[in-house]
Amino acid sequence: MRQYETTFIVAPALPDGEIKKAVKNYKDILEKEGCEIVHVDEIGLRQLTYPIKRHNSGIYFTIEYKSENGEIIDKMELVFRRDERILRFLSVRLDKFGVKYNEDKRSGVIDKRKNDLAAERAKERAEQEASNKEKRATNRKSQKKKSAERAKAKEDAALAKAEVTDAKAGTAKTIEVPADVAKTVEVPADVAKTVEVPADVAKTVEVPADVAKATAEPVVETVDTAVDVAEEVSLDGDILGDLTDSDKKG
Amino acid sequence: MAVQKRSGRTSREDIKFLSNPNIGNNRKKYCRFRKYGIKHIDYKDPDFLLQFINEQGKLLPRRITGNSLKFQRKIATAVKRARHLAMLPYVADLLK
Numbered sequence: 001m002r003q004y005e006t007t008f009i010v011a012p013a014l015p016d017g018e019i020k021k022a023v024k025n026y027k028d029i030l031e032k033e034g035c036e037i038v039h040v041d042e043i044g045l046r047q048l049t050y051p052i053k054r055h056n057s058g059i060y061f062t063i064e065y066k067s068e069n070g071e072i073i074d075k076m077e078l079v080f081r082r083d084e085r086i087l088r089f090l091s092v093r094l095d096k097f098g099v100k101y102n103e104d105k106r107s108g109v110i111d112k113r114k115n116d117l118a119a120e121r122a123k124e125r126a127e128q129e130a131s132n133k134e135k136r137a138t139n140r141k142s143q144k145k146k147s148a149e150r151a152k153a154k155e156d157a158a159l160a161k162a163e164v165t166d167a168k169a170g171t172a173k174t175i176e177v178p179a180d181v182a183k184t185v186e187v188p189a190d191v192a193k194t195v196e197v198p199a200d201v202a203k204t205v206e207v208p209a210d211v212a213k214a215t216a217e218p219v220v221e222t223v224d225t226a227v228d229v230a231e232e233v234s235l236d237g238d239i240l241g242d243l244t245d246s247d248k249k250g
Numbered sequence: 251m252a253v254q255k256r257s258g259r260t261s262r263e264d265i266k267f268l269s270n271p272n273i274g275n276n277r278k279k280y281c282r283f284r285k286y287g288i289k290h291i292d293y294k295d296p297d298f299l300l301q302f303i304n305e306q307g308k309l310l311p312r313r314i315t316g317n318s319l320k321f322q323r324k325i326a327t328a329v330k331r332a333r334h335l336a337m338l339p340y341v342a343d344l345l346k
Contacts, residue, residue: 088334088336092293
């Protein structure tokens with residue numbers, strides 16, 4: 001005995017009795033031919049995804065039956081074709097997995113498993129999302145920290161600059177620093193006071209970055225607090241790196 | 251020296267942040283039928299089959315779904331049967 005399954009769509013605009021009669025008609029045909037009907041499933045009214053015979057919806061039925069061979073299907077399909085009420089039909093032979101699937105579906109196992117699977121998948125997704133969120137949060141945090149550092153460094157630099165310009169004129173040698181690096185130079189307030197630079201000279205002289213290091217060091221050495229200043233004044237092209245570096249130390 | 255090293259690292263981190271951090275850690279695809287032990291694909295379940303077709307109602311390739319060949323074939327027949335029964339469209343736009 002092989003198991004088959006026939007799904008067909010009945011036109012929806014029929015009186016209730018007519019629909020039941022149609023289904024019973026096909027059941028009778030099958031039983032007359034010696035088939036064993038396993039199950040009749042009424043899926044019910046469904047919207048069709050495209051119109052069939054100018055109908056936009058239809059009532060779906062599925063009949064599962066066992067038959068010795070498939071000869072009955074030809075006969076039944078002929079009746080289907082002649083029947084005005086039937087919009088579509090499809091007969092399929094079920095393999096052992098299909099039989100099992102239908103049994104499980106009837107007993108409600110499939111729905112449960114489906115829900116389990118869905119839950120599992122949702123959980124997986126949630127976990128992934130959480131990890132992503134965490135990553136993003138840490139990224140954002142580090143970015144925030146960095147920007148805060150940068151802001152602080154800028155402030156410090158501005159302060160230092162102001163101090164330098166306030167210093168007494170003409171008492172010490174000049175520190176020569178290129179304009180872009182000058183922003184990054186961070187001098188603690190007390191140290192800055194000891195370095196005395198005339199404002200106009202510092203502003204006017206321009207030296208490339210690589211030279212600046214060479215020139216700055218000897219100048220700094222003349223001041224008493226030379227070591228501290230040398231450490232704080234980091235003369236490198238990369239502003240950001242210097243900022244974070246000096247900030248960590250500060 | 252040390253300054254240069256550090257500055258190099260900083261700039262790389264900056265670039266990393268500017269690009270999407272999720273690019274590159276692709277998760278391995280797998281056949282869900284094999285993984286979850288699904289043996290039969292029901293053509294009367296259009297919601298399930300919807301995962302294997304694109305917005306136009308076309309079948310998605312294995313390249314994207316990760317199905318094994320055996321189940322990709324079964325999916326294809328199931329989708330075609332569902333189309334015949336007007337559970338899935340033959341042609342569509344903005345299906346999802």
